[in-house]
Amino acid sequence: MSITLPSTVSEDQLHLEVARFYARHLQLLDDGDVDEWAATCTDDCAFLLPGMTEPVRGRQALAAAVRKVREELAAKGERQRHLHVMTTVTPREDGTFRARSYGLVISTQRGGDPRLHRMCVCEDVLVRTADGWQVQSRRVTRDDQ
Amino acid sequence: MSITLPSTVSEDQLHLEVARFYARHLQLLDDGDVDEWAATCTDDCAFLLPGMTEPVRGRQALAAAVRKVREELAAKGERQRHLHVMTTVTPREDGTFRARSYGLVISTQRGGDPRLHRMCVCEDVLVRTADGWQVQSRRVTRDDQ
């Protein structure tokens, strides 16, 4: 279990750290560095993604789900890029942070044109630990649903 | 009338504050928090948007215009997300700031695919007040025009 740091930093500093965190977190995801990506989530992390009625719980289950999606994309000759933009970060009373972002998924077929696949809102609870930032929970909603 | 702060901060700090400001400003707009959004503009704010020959002037007129657009979008079952990216911030001699961004509008119909609706350049004059940043004027130009 990681130790949560005291949140004595400014909101500007938090914003900057979270922007850096998401850049790394999403590059790891899109590059298929699944174990390193999973380490950016807490052990007991819960993801509620579109179409789910129950969240995926736990780092191992998340990693398995990501591996499955990547195999499906590879079989289709498709690449995905995830972008988090317009992120707001709000400290919560329990020492965690709420980060709300516009989440774009851009999908490109080998030999095809890139397309904006999904426009989502991504609401995370993040923890700031001595080992860096981690996602504790994620809830994604799609603009088309 | 808000008090303008002396601009003794670094340009890096300004860039960070403006990025945070736009994230909140645009989330409020897209979420339909119109009164809170209007409070991120000055009382006498002027917006010159594509298709207009005269700017919309004043916080109340702006709020009314935003409410009208939101009703039209709701009637069509459509959601819009506004993104400001690649923002540059330049101090002006009068203590205000020029912020120039690429402004993207992403539009999603319920049940449909998201699409890049507009690609714009957004040129703002911003003021940094004790109550936070505010838009004093905005001029948006569309890349297709």
Added chain:
Amino acid sequence: MSITLPSTVSEDQLHLEVARFYARHLQLLDDGDVDEWAATCTDDCAFLLPGMTEPVRGRQALAAAVRKVREELAAKGERQRHLHVMTTVTPREDGTFRARSYGLVISTQRGGDPRLHRMCVCEDVLVRTADGWQVQSRRVTRDDQ
């Protein structure tokens, strides 16, 4: 030849400086301020772009290549915007920095809809000099290739 600054700054500070640098670098490119844009690259800068087997080398050759592309776009009535997002910055042992970004190119025909033209990964080696940041080398790969 510019003098490289010692990299005694924090990684947060580096991230912020690089984000500001790219905003200016890409606005200069898209606005056609070719000489100012070229000054954001080192004298001996090398760009390896999609479709090339050999990089374009040197600031003058780069400026000429950019001017040619701009003439072709103007002849077609087309505007391009380049976006770098989700940037990670990593210090290298030689005092330079590796910056890896998702690079989007958005293209708009006069009178047409904007479209996502390219989805790329842009890997730069950047130098931090007394005159500001500069690109020393760039390697761009397209997601569709």
